[in-house]
Amino acid sequence: MSMFGIHPIATIGVLMEVVTPLYDIMTPLSVGIVLITGALATASVSTYGVTVTITSININQNPYRITLNNMPFTLVYGMVGVLLAYFLLNSETLLIHL
Incomplete structure (x- = not known):
């Protein structure tokens, strides 16, 4: 969505309200890892973002x-962020059942 001009922090702000009821099912650590890696990943592909704009000016591309x-x-x-959160979620679920 960052290619269309929607800022990652605005997306996280909206998602936090939607994801809050899921904390009973999923651990907040897993949700946090997915949100953070998702927001950081979009920084390198946001066409109108600071990182890509400065890089394009410096290398004239x-x-x-x-x-x-x-x-x-x-x-x-x-x-990698999603898989890490998934494995953390499953390992905590296994520990709870043991």
């Missing part, structure tokens, strides 16, 4: 080209 070059990193970084 189109911001969309930089976004496309950064997309594989963003997908891997986001996936």
Whole structure:
């Protein structure tokens, strides 16, 4: 959504209100890891963000080209965050049942 001009912090602000009832089912640690890695991952692909804009000015490239070059990193970084949160969620569930 950052490619369309929606700021990641605004998205997190909206999601926090929606996710709050899920704290009874999921641990806040897992939710926090997913939110943080998701917000950090969008910083490298936000076409109108500070990081991409400064990089495009310094190397004289189109911001969309930089976004496309950064997309594989963003997908891997986001996936690692989701998997880490998933494994933490499952390990805490296993500990509770033991």
